[in-house]
Amino acid sequence: MRYAAITVTVYLGLSFMMLSAQTTGYPDALYSRPERTRYTETSLHQDVVSFVESLRQKSDLVHVETMGTTFGGRTIPLVIMADPAITSPEEARLSGKLIIYIQANIHGGEVEGKEASLQLMREIAFGKMRYLLDNQILIFCPVFNADGNDALGPNNRPNQDGSPYLAGQRASGQGYDLNRDGMKLETIEGKAFMEKMILRWDPLMLVDLHTTNGTWHGYAITTAPGMTTAGHPGTTEYLQNELFPWVNEKVKERAGYDIFYYGDFYEYPPRTFYGMAAEPRYLTNSIALRNRLSILVETFSHDRFEKRISANIAYLTSLLEYTSVHSLEIQNLTETIDQEVTQEIRSSGGTMQKGVTFEYKQPGQKTDLLVYEVKGGKRTGKRVWFSDVNLMNQYSAAKFAVVPKAYVFPAELAAIAAKLQEHGIEVTQSTQNDTYFGESFTITRLNHDAISYQGHRMASVEGSFNGGSAVMPAGSWYVDMAQPLAYLIFLLLEPASYDGLVVWNYFDDYLVDRNVNSVAVTYPVFKVFSGGSGILSEGLDQDKITAMYNPISGKISVFGLSVEHPSQIEVTTVSGSMIKKLNIPAGRNNCEIELPHVATGIFMVAITSLGKTIVRMVMIRNME
Ligand SMILES: [Zn+2]
Structure with missing residues (x-):
């Protein structure tokens, strides 16, 4: 009894201090550090681990995995939320739901994505946002760069204007920028991201949460689709044409925040707004080359910490409402793109060209742009619109190569x-x-x-x-x-x-x-x-097919054809020009091909049966 009485006293004391907390009545452990410190402090790695552990203990929608352990020995928690809960990628696939991966804090000082993730996970588990799990599985990584997060200093993020006062560093514990590791995969965290997240769970969407470095545009959140560059453009187009317009409007309606493409400008008044870089070393761009949707989210650094968290929550909620409703559409889209890419190689590999370097597409589109006003060399604190600003956020290839x-x-x-x-x-x-x-x-x-x-x-x-x-x-x-x-x-x-x-x-x-x-x-x-023998070599018996040139008859002899099925034979030059095409009916295991007069050299004999092709090379020497 005595114990119970003390518990009540403590509870009432806390309720007095945290009025908003009391009304929703979450357990103490499920308030984040900024919520507990009037937004003066951000969560340390250990705060995140404790929060996640409480979430796991108290909610039946949560499964926790460890993505890896950093250079500094910190674990990187992954929180998998599903309704009903799942514990493996196999279960996730069997559920038929869309898998979305939300990653925060890749740059250790860019902290609001982490705090927004914690609060949003809590609202999904215990609050009114459980509906976000209706058609999808959400995987949160609140503190990806755990070492950078804890390397606190007062001057790590000068553009966040001391809000919170101390923030982590950009680089990882090894001193690398984790958002340049998309191609080389050399950092501990980058390797873990690929192996334990991307390959293990195959999320169809990555959301990567950042904070801007100081640009004075007038938006609470800016975003960029993963740049597909050489890849299939379908994911970028879907984000730009379908998802972004709906989500941006929804955030404005829900919370009043303005959203635009991520970018920067270098003169006032602004004439050109330069968008996200195209190199796939940036994780969102490398994910786009995997035919998956990816979104770079950049919160406006000059807003106060609480507003930055709130803008992230508004954005993520709106985004996840969209993806929930379009869960099947997104699954169909990425599956179709996977197939189209494979098919495109089968039909055009060796002939089509794609870009190997990329530049901003010239000219950009004209756009209206909201920026903070500058008067007499000083920022007034007012936001103003400019029109006819050149928007440079699409790319075209500058140099090409043949796709083999x-x-x-x-x-x-x-x-x-x-x-x-x-x-x-x-x-x-x-x-x-x-x-x-x-x-x-x-x-x-x-x-x-x-x-x-x-x-x-x-x-x-x-x-x-x-x-x-x-x-x-x-x-x-x-x-x-x-x-x-x-x-x-x-x-x-x-x-x-x-x-x-x-x-x-x-x-x-x-x-x-x-x-x-x-x-x-x-x-x-x-x-x-x-x-080679590797290309579509199943079906026909690889070891039996031979083709040779008989200089006496002037014909090519082919042996080892399928007796059960008809075959098609095509003779081409090395560069692909067709010399002769013929159909061989079932029942014959060899044939002779009479060629029109051709020059000497190497020719390709492609034998196809039941959709499988084997290619043989024949050297023709002129005997005259
Ligand atoms: Zn960043």
């Missing part, structure tokens, strides 16, 4: 294969010697930046492509491009890609060993347009 059907590279480059596999890319090793036709790149110069960036002196190569063939021994690494991650592979492996593995020094050792910059060196990744 596959890439193949020597067995010794196991580190390259491993890096691709870390991204979830399918890589196989060939089991036989193969001849491929396509392109190789001759490097005449390897350049390095003078200054180190993210632990790298970034590299670029000069040189040119040459058509030709490559004989690759068994054990070579083979990357079939007919997979949903084709355009991620493309930007990782193309030698001239502006954010590929060449840039991040993955080929330096190989090239330096071969005296690059003294002699021309062939880039070791061969681009396959045809040939």
